Amino acid sequence: xxxxxxxxxxxxxxxxxxxxxxxxxxxxxxxxxxxxxxxxxxxxxxxxxxxxxxxxxxxxxxxxxxxxxxxxxxxxxxxxxxxxxxxxxxxxxxxxxxxxxxxxxxxxxxxxxxxxxxxxxxxxxxxxxxxxxxxxxxxxxxxxxxxxxxxxxxxxxxxxxxxxxxxxxxxxxxxxxxxxxxxxxxxxxxxxxxxxxxxxxxxxxxxxxxxxxxxxxxxxxxxxxxxxxxxxxxxxxxxxxxxxxxxxxxxxxxxxxxxxxxxxxxxxxxxxxxxxxxxxxxxxxxxxxxxxxxxxxxxxxxxxxxxxxxxxxxxxxxxxx
Amino acid sequence: xxxxxxxxxxxxxxxxxxxxxxxxxxxxxxxxxxxxxxxxxxxxxxxxxxxxxxxxxxxxxxxxxxxxxxxxxxxxxxxxxxxxxxxxxxxxxxxxxxxxxxxxxxxxxxxxxxxxxxxxxxxxxxxxxxxxxxxxxxxxxxxxxxxxxxxxxxxxxxxxxxxxxxxxxxxxxxxxxxxxxxxxxxxxxxxxxxxxxxxxxxxxxxxxxxxxxxxxxxxxxxxxxxxxxxxxxxxxxxxxxxxxxxxxxxxxxxxxxxxxxxxxxxxxxxxxxxxxxxxxxxxxxxxxxxxxxxxxxxxx
Numbered sequence: 001x002x003x004x005x006x007x008x009x010x011x012x013x014x015x016x017x018x019x020x021x022x023x024x025x026x027x028x029x030x031x032x033x034x035x036x037x038x039x040x041x042x043x044x045x046x047x048x049x050x051x052x053x054x055x056x057x058x059x060x061x062x063x064x065x066x067x068x069x070x071x072x073x074x075x076x077x078x079x080x081x082x083x084x085x086x087x088x089x090x091x092x093x094x095x096x097x098x099x100x101x102x103x104x105x106x107x108x109x110x111x112x113x114x115x116x117x118x119x120x121x122x123x124x125x126x127x128x129x130x131x132x133x134x135x136x137x138x139x140x141x142x143x144x145x146x147x148x149x150x151x152x153x154x155x156x157x158x159x160x161x162x163x164x165x166x167x168x169x170x171x172x173x174x175x176x177x178x179x180x181x182x183x184x185x186x187x188x189x190x191x192x193x194x195x196x197x198x199x200x201x202x203x204x205x206x207x208x209x210x211x212x213x214x215x216x217x218x219x220x221x222x223x224x225x226x227x228x229x230x231x232x233x234x235x236x237x238x239x240x241x242x243x244x245x246x247x248x249x250x251x252x253x254x255x256x257x258x259x260x261x262x263x264x265x266x267x268x269x270x271x272x273x274x275x276x277x278x279x280x281x282x283x284x285x286x287x288x289x290x291x292x293x294x295x296x297x298x299x300x301x302x303x304x305x306x307x308x309x310x311x312x313x314x315x316x317x318x319x320x321x
Numbered sequence: 322x323x324x325x326x327x328x329x330x331x332x333x334x335x336x337x338x339x340x341x342x343x344x345x346x347x348x349x350x351x352x353x354x355x356x357x358x359x360x361x362x363x364x365x366x367x368x369x370x371x372x373x374x375x376x377x378x379x380x381x382x383x384x385x386x387x388x389x390x391x392x393x394x395x396x397x398x399x400x401x402x403x404x405x406x407x408x409x410x411x412x413x414x415x416x417x418x419x420x421x422x423x424x425x426x427x428x429x430x431x432x433x434x435x436x437x438x439x440x441x442x443x444x445x446x447x448x449x450x451x452x453x454x455x456x457x458x459x460x461x462x463x464x465x466x467x468x469x470x471x472x473x474x475x476x477x478x479x480x481x482x483x484x485x486x487x488x489x490x491x492x493x494x495x496x497x498x499x500x501x502x503x504x505x506x507x508x509x510x511x512x513x514x515x516x517x518x519x520x521x522x523x524x525x526x527x528x529x530x531x532x533x534x535x536x537x538x539x540x541x542x543x544x545x546x547x548x549x550x551x552x553x554x555x556x557x558x559x560x561x562x563x564x565x566x567x568x569x570x571x572x573x574x575x576x577x578x579x580x581x582x583x584x585x586x587x588x589x590x591x592x593x594x595x596x597x598x599x600x601x602x603x604x605x606x607x608x609x610x611x612x613x614x615x616x617x618x619x620x621x
Contacts, residue, residue: 165537167557167565172575173583176556181541184510185517204494204503205537205556212507226494226503226534231561236416236496250499251412260411262500312511313472315504316465317411321434 006069010053010061014272017046050271057221060244062253063229065221066200067163070275072282073132074101074116074159077199080282081289082107085114088148090141094174097138099130099162100210102145107157108290113149115142115210116159119200132201133166136179139209143183146190155193155293158210163228165206180209187212188312191305193296195289198222198254198263199274214308215292216262218254219285220269224262225252262315265292356380358551372592381549381592383529385431386438386455389488393596398443399451403473407434408466412499420497423459431457436491437467439474444486445600447607450478453488456530461491463534464498468505471539475512484522484603489540492558493533506538513542522606524599527554527577527586545602546586547595548577554586 007015021042028035057065065071078085084106090096102115117134120126142158149156165176187194194213202211202224218224227235229247234240257263267288274281296304353362358380368374372392373382384392390399414420428434436458442451452474454461471487478485494502516523525543527536530553537556540546548554555575563570573579580586590598 165556167562169562169566169570169574172555172557172562175541175583175585177536178541178585180537180556181506181510181539184507184538185514185542188507188511188514189518205506205534208503208506209537212511224500226499227496232496246416249412249414249416250496252499257500260500262504309511309515312504312508315508316468316501317409317498318464318466318469319407319409320405321407 008061008064008068010064011272014046014049014053017042017049021046054271058244059247059250059253059256060229062221063223063243063247065273066223068273068275069121071200072274072278073121074118074161074199076278077159077197077282077285078105078114078116080279081286082112082114083109088145091137091144093140094137097130097135097141098128099132099134099166100138100141102142105157107286107293110293111152111154112293113145113154113156114159115145115156117162117207117210119161130166132162133164133203134162134206134209135166135168135171136174136176139165139179139183142210143186146186150190150192153192155195155297156190156213157289157293158194158196158213160196160198160202160207160211160224161200161222162203162206163201164203165209180205183209184212188309189305191301193293193299193304194308195292195296197267197285197289198224199285203228212308212312214296214304214311215264217265217267217285217288217292218257218263219267219274219281220254221273222254223247223252224254224257225250260317354382357382374592379550379591381529381551383456383490384592385457386433386453386488386490389453389526389528390438390440390442390451392592393442393444393451393486393488393599395443395446399440400442401438401440402477403439403470404434406466406470406473408464408495408498410497411465411501412497414497414499416497423497427458431455433458435466435470436461436464437470439470441477441481441483444596444603447600447603448481448483449603450474450481450483450485451488452486454490454535456490456492459495460493461489461535462493462495462502463491463505463538464495464502465505467495468502468508471509472512475509475516478521479516479519482519482521484524484606485516486524486526486599487539487543488526488528489531489535490528491531491533491535491540493535503534506534509539510542513539522603524602526595526599527580528552530554532556532558541585545588547588547590547598548580548586549595550577550589550591552577554580 024035082105087103101118105112105114117132118129119132120129196211196213196216198218229243230240232246233242254266258266270277270280354365356375359378361377373384410420437454439452523543524545527548531540577589
């Protein structure tokens with residue numbers, strides 16, 4: 001399991017205080033001593049501390065939360081939200097990409113096709129999952145499952161959580177660009193409801209390649225960006241250490257994207273982030289998913305597709321000069 | 322064939338005027354240019370006659386959007402459309418410089434308003450929607466205005482039943498418009514789905530470089546994909562890959578020839594042959610369209 005080092009610096013005062021309170025409670029019950037006054041005082045301090053820390057999170061802190069090693073990943077949400085999940089594997093062309101998962105699932109008794117990017121929780125898992133960075137075959141697997149969904153008239157739910165498409169020799173040899181581009185074009189005309197949930201990191205084209213849906217939901221502390229803040233800082237500031245500044249400039253938080261009209265719904269997280277209470281985070285997301293799936297299912301296929309085309313047609317801000 | 326030769330003769334003369342490449346490596350007297358690849362000094366007048374291709378090593382110098390438009394179009398047939406669509410600064414983006422200042426500088430430097438020029442043209446008599454990107458304008462980056470111009474161009478093709486031709490030259494999405502730039506990949510690809518449903522041909526021409534967000538969207542979606550020799554074509558930048566895998570990349574990695582070898586492009590065509598190749602492709606597609614119509618009519 002995750003160790004102490006997996007807490008972020010700005011979380012540490014809270015974690016420490018919580019631990020002190022726990023110790024006090026444990027000690028109190030063991031020795032039958034009443035610490036209620038002291039505990040109440042600490043409780044009050046904790047609430048104030050949380051308020052202080054979490055009400056003013058910078059974009060960079062949100063980046064850290066989005067990448068939090070304890071953050072729930074795609075399969076955690078699937079497990080929590082779906083009553084049934086049968087994972088399907090492979091692109092039928094080259095291999096099974098472990099950075100992308102997908103399969104048959106049920107949400108409140110109704111069938112959905114799940115696709116998503118999957119990170120690993122520790123080094124071993126991350127090597128297996130390639131840190132959630134898909135190769136072309138991952139995108140092709142996702143597309144294959146979309147086609148299965150279409151054939152059986154089943155809505156698609158896509159979970160987005162990737163640093164980006166993998167930059168490697170094999171990925172280039174097998175057409176990373178083509179795989180992403182093809183998905184973008186195909187998703188525009190997939191004739192079933194398609195809901196996207198950005199749960200962690202929306203890493204550029206590698207995220208978008210599975211995210212052209214009818215509704216884009218985004219968890220409060222998730223990010224979605226054209227480039228990583230580090231990459232942007234390296235190019236524009238010529239200094240990766242300027243990543244916090246780049247994060248601010250890129251407007252990559254859920255609030256930013258909601259304001260920019262890219263995200264349809266901002267899904268609130270428990271105070272401190274989804275990792276502080278996974279069950280409640282998943283329950284909130286489930287409620288939002290069901291609502292969108294219900295609404296979209298009422299549309300005819302023509303309405304659905306023309307609505308989707310209009311949604312992406314309207315993306316962008318420019319002038320007429 | 323005779324027609325084609327005659328046709329080529331007529332535009333050959335005019336290209337020497339209009340193929341104005343960037344003059345970065347020009348020597349002070351403006352007469353000699355050094356080849357980026359083999360370091361050979363070449364007389365500029367000669368380069369203009371050879372479509373800015375090095376006579377010694379075949380290196381294709383970068384040329385402007387206007388250069389490609391003149392190179393591909395029937396003489397005087399190009400009419401620019403959508404030049405009124407220009408970038409603004411939706412994020413109020415500022416790094417070491419303000420985005421608005423970068424835009425102003427790019428406009429002054431290139432005389433262009435955006436990184437893509439779009440319009441109606443004729444190629445070997447075929448009406449086409451033609452777009453050409455210019456790397457000199459902020460690295461040919463894809464931003465809101467660029468996505469809008471390409472989408473309008475696609476819609477123009479759909480309205481008039483014309484094929485689409487895009488000359489790509491880009492380092493990817495424009496960071497200064499953040500997520501809005503990324504969304505242009507989805508916007509243009511979605512419009513291309515509509516074009517495909519109308520069974521209108523799309524020819525994508527990849528020039529040096531075509532990478533990242535542009536490569537991972539419309540550049541890779543042509544019915545026919547043509548690449549110029551030696552162009553950098555790929556998703557991730559070579560430096561990023563080198564840092565990730567921590568080893569040197571094989572020579573020729575991500576060049577057009579590598580892309581052809583791995584099945585990512587249909588053909589590599591030298592700049593001098595681009596127009597005649599494009600005409601042959603458009604001829605073919607026009608015939609298939611006619612045959613479809615004739616068959617449909619005979620079934621009524």
